[in-house]
Amino acid sequence: MTDPLDGALADVVAPRPAVRRDDVAYSGRIIDVVRDDVDLGDAGTVLREYVDHPGAVAVVALDDDGRVALVNQYRHPVRSVLWEIPAGLLDVDGEDARLAAARELAEEADLRAGRWDVLADFLTSPGISNEALRVFLARDLSPVPEAERHERTDEEAGMELRWAPLDEVVAGVLDGSLHNPSTAVGALAAFAARAGGWTALRPADAPWAYRRGTLPR
Structure with missing residues (x-):
């Protein structure tokens, strides 16, 4: 065998x-x-x-100047306000992952994207959880019209949007300033993909073996 x-x-x-x-x-x-x-x-x-865990999606939203959209959010388990790329749970059964990512990008950063690709898939803590997370790259960005913007509540109510050069985000990951795993994986993947002329990107509907519901129980 x-x-x-x-x-x-x-x-x-x-x-x-x-x-x-x-x-x-x-x-x-x-x-x-x-x-x-x-x-x-x-x-x-x-x-x-x-x-x-239902799984999640996250978005590296990259503008034409090579800057990444980051939002800050209080994360109670680690008692910290973290700078993160927009992200959210896949808690709607059967929802397309790209559509979920587009919703989170709109709700957390007031942004839309005209182009979507897959940057990376990872398992957040496979020794103690089956959480699978897909990181998308979103480009050709535009703002959500004021009248259509999501009203944020709870920890999201005080969210700030900050644009940071991709190189700065990568440096923050490497020097220990930024700790959110989606941000770390997304920034490093985007940095590597950009260095390779974006040829490593996968289509937005690429197969995802570890999404909840696909693994044998």
Whole structure:
């Protein structure tokens, strides 16, 4: 039998059977905690607890001057106000990821985009969560008309929009000034993609193996 890890450097969906599952160890407004007894073959059966998460999208909105749109938001678990690229949950069943990203860009940054590409897909913390996040690159930007702008509430009520050169955002990631994972992955991916003449970009509807609902349970 061929080893699925042979060949190209790529992650492989290779589920081990869950011989017992507790889907309701904890049920919350956004996340659930799941307990699985996982059969690892010769290594035996192990208990694994993890967060069942709907997934999310994030947007590197890049203007014609090479600047990135950032918003600041209070994140209570880390007791900090973070500069972030616009992002949001995939909490509408079956919603197209690009449309969700366009909604978040409009709601958080009052922006629309004429061109969409996929920059990167990543798993935020695969040891304890199944959260998958897709980062889009949005270009050909224009403002949302005043009359159509979203009314922000809760932590979003005080959001500020700041434009920063992509190189400055990358420098902030590397020197430890910026910590949001979507911002870090998005900025570094955009920096690398730009250096390669944008040839590494994928179409906005590129397959996404780790989006919730696609993995075997």
